[in-house]
Each structure stands twice: as C-alpha cells, then as structure tokens.
Amino acid sequence: MQEDAATPGPRSRELPDRSRAEWVHAVLQDYQRFLTAERGLSPNTCRAYLGDLRALLDHLRTQRGVTSLDEIELADLRGWLAQQSRGSGAARTSVARRAASARTFFTWATRTGRITTDPSLRLVAPRRSRHLPGVLRQAEAAELMHVAEVAADDGDPISARDRAMVELLYASGLRVSELAGCDVDDVDLASGVVRVMGKGGKERVVPFGRPARQALVAWAAYRPTLATPGSGAALFLGRRGRRVDPRQVREVVHRLLRQVDGAPDLAPHGLRHSAATHLLEGGADLRTVQELLGHASLATTQIYTHVSAERLRRSYEQAHPRA
Numbered sequence: 001m002q003e004d005a006a007t008p009g010p011r012s013r014e015l016p017d018r019s020r021a022e023w024v025h026a027v028l029q030d031y032q033r034f035l036t037a038e039r040g041l042s043p044n045t046c047r048a049y050l051g052d053l054r055a056l057l058d059h060l061r062t063q064r065g066v067t068s069l070d071e072i073e074l075a076d077l078r079g080w081l082a083q084q085s086r087g088s089g090a091a092r093t094s095v096a097r098r099a100a101s102a103r104t105f106f107t108w109a110t111r112t113g114r115i116t117t118d119p120s121l122r123l124v125a126p127r128r129s130r131h132l133p134g135v136l137r138q139a140e141a142a143e144l145m146h147v148a149e150v151a152a153d154d155g156d157p158i159s160a161r162d163r164a165m166v167e168l169l170y171a172s173g174l175r176v177s178e179l180a181g182c183d184v185d186d187v188d189l190a191s192g193v194v195r196v197m198g199k200g201g202k203e204r205v206v207p208f209g210r211p212a213r214q215a216l217v218a219w220a221a222y223r224p225t226l227a228t229p230g231s232g233a234a235l236f237l238g239r240r241g242r243r244v245d246p247r248q249v250r251e252v253v254h255r256l257l258r259q260v261d262g263a264p265d266l267a268p269h270g271l272r273h274s275a276a277t278h279l280l281e282g283g284a285d286l287r288t289v290q291e292l293l294g295h296a297s298l299a300t301t302q303i304y305t306h307v308s309a310e311r312l313r314r315s316y317e318q319a320h321p322r323a
Contacts, residue, residue: 024057027069027114034108040201042177052101056080069115077102077123099123136274138281140263141170145211147259152215157222161236162252164212164219165244168194169253169268171212173275173293175199176246176268183233184223189213198294206292276304 028050035046059080060066066076080102084095106120136144148163169179178196186195192213193205208216219236228241236244246268253268264270272293279289290301 024054027109028053030112031105031108035104042199044177045199048097049101049104052098053105056098056102059083069109072106072115072119074119074122077120081123134264134266134270134273135277136263136266136270138278140260141271141274141278143260144256144263145170147256149215151256152218157219157225158239160215160219160222161244162256164215165236165249165252166256166271167212167215168208169249169271170275171208172196172206173272173279174206175272175294176249179268180236180244180246180249182235184235185233187216187235189216189220196294200296202294202296204291204294273304276301280304 031053032046032050035041035049036043041049056077057066060072060076063079064071064076066072077099081095081099084098085092103120103123106115106118109115110118145163145167148159148166152159152163165179168174169176172194174194174196175198178198181197182194188194192209193207195203195205197203223235223237226237226239226241231237231241232243234243236249238244238248249268253271254265257263257265266274276289276293279292280286286298286301289304290298293301295301
C-alpha cells in the first residue's frame with residue numbers, strides 16, 4: 001500500500017470554518033490509519049504515538065497558542081521535550097520515544113502535503129540509557145519450570161495451561177503479545193516449532209525444546225474441557241473459554257516466580273530476556289539470537305551481551321581471590 005501523496009489531506013490554514021478540535025481529530029484519524037495500515041504498527045504502539053502527539057499539540061496550544069501545524073517550529077519541539085525532561089521528570093526512554101513520535105508524524109504530514117516544511121528534521125532526542133534488563137539465573141529458570149510442573153499435577157486445566165505458557169515463553173523467547181496471539185495451528189509439535197506474528201506484522205518460526213513440547217502436549221489434552229464455540233483457534237484459553245490476554249499471562253508469571261526463592265519479580269518479558277541471555281551464555285551467536293527474538297536491528301540484541309558480561313564480572317568478583 002502506498003501513501004496517498006497525490007491527494008494531500010486538508011491543511012489547517014485552509015479550514016477557517018472548521019473548529020480546531022474537529023480538525024485535529026480528522027488529522028489524527030488519518031495518521032492512525034497510516035500507522036496501522038502502512039507502518040503495520042501494533043495497537044499499543046499506535047496508541048503511544050497518538051498519545052504523544054495529542055500531548056504535543058495540547059502543550060503548544062497552551063504555551064504558544066498554536067492552532068496550525070504550519071506554525072510549529074523546531075524550537076517548539078525542543079521546548080516540549082525539555083519540558084518533558086525537566087518539568088515532568090520523564091525517563092530518557094520516554095523522551096526518546098516522544099521525539100520519535102514527533103519525527104514520524106511531521107515526516108508523514110510533510111509527505112502528504114499537510115505542511116510545507118518539516119520542523120522535526122534537526123530534532124535530536126536524548127540518548128537512551130542502556131540499563132541491563134532483569135534476568136533469571138539458569139538455576140532460577142529451572143526452578144520456575146519445576147514449580148509450574150508440580151502445580152500442573154493437581155489436574156486443573158488452568159495449571160496445565162500455566163505450565164505450557166511459561167515453558168513456551170522461556171523456551172522460545174516470545175513476547176507476551178505473541179504468546180497470547182498464538183493459535184492451535186501455529187504450533188507444530190512434531191517439528192518442535194511455533195509460528196508467531198511479531199512486531200510490524202513480521203512472521204517468524206521459532207523452535208522450542210522437549211520440556212516445552214511435553215507441557216504443550218499435556219495442555220492440548222485439557223484444552224477441549226475449556227473450549228467453547230467462541231474460543232476459535234486460540235491456543236491458550238481462560239476458564240470461560242476465551243483467548244488469554246497479556247494481563248493474564250503477566251499474573252501467571254508473577255505468581256509462579258513468587259514461589260522461587262531469591263528470584264527477581266519479573267514480567268513475561270523477563271523470561272524473554274532470560275532466554276536470550278542463557279542462549280548467549282551457552283554459545284549461541286548474536287545473529288541467531290536476533291533471528292529467534294525477531295529483532296529488526298542487531299543493536300537491540302547486543303544489550304544481552306552486556307548482560308552476560310555483567311554477570312560474568314559479578315561471578316569473577318565473587319570467586320577470584322584477587323578480583
């Protein structure tokens with residue numbers, strides 16, 4: 001699908017008879033369609049971009065009385081980001097995302113003829129702080145899987161489901177949204193692979209090991225007891241037969257981790273971080289981990305090398321007599 005550059009959208013200065021609120025709503029609707037249909041962004045990412053844009057436009061209207069996109073200048077954008085950093089105390093990652101939101105929007109507005117000059121061309125965001133993600137030690141990950149396996153012995157379909165979910169999260173490094181979106185036909189038990197739809201609508205096939213396969217086989221035997229006509233093809237179901245959502249998966253991971261002595265309280269993404277770190281510690285190359293996780297850029301995957309190096313240093317300092 002191509003951008004509708006040949007038929008530019010309405011420009012603010014050409015609509016004197018239309019209220020600003022109506023015009024902003026129309027522009028945001030067009031922009032949302034672009035983000036969804038052409039950029040292929042997830043609903044959560046679209047929601048974040050649109051929220052950032054509304055906050056920017058409200059800020060400029062309040063601070064400078066701006067009522068038209070053509071009035072916005074680079075200094076306005078820099079002032080908004082500075083206000084986010086100093087006044088609101090937003091984290092660097094949040095400010096960097098808001099700068100990216102602004103650049104994406106004004107690039108689109110320029111290409112579709114809504115403005116003549118892009119004010120965000122020289123907009124620079126603060127560098128993101130590279131914090132190390134929380135991960136489980138390999139022994140803690142093994143204990144988590146043991147806790148889930150023991151719980152599944154109670155004969156409750158939900159316990160069997162929970163075990164299958166944590167096994168698959170850790171075995172394949174899936175995002176929680178990818179796990180929740182899995183259908184029955186996405187899992188090939190014979191080959192030990194799962195097909196998932198990642199960010200930007202990109203499909204990838206990810207392997208999983210024997211423990212995850214055993215957990216999935218056990219869950220497959222229970223799934224019909226929860227399925228209803230409205231369940232569709234969803235792989236993981238709740239008690240009412242509906243597809244699980246990411247919130248439910250987070251609750252499961254938090255609850256099971258609380259039963260592992262000394263383990264950090266991680267969200268499902270922590271299992272993804274743990275899988276990547278343990279793969280690298282086991283000798284997997286960075287490109288393989290990038291492909292498995294579905295990262296668009298190798299730079300995103302490289303943070304796990306820092307995790308491994310930091311853990312190596314901690315072990316060295318604890319064990320070496322002259323550390």
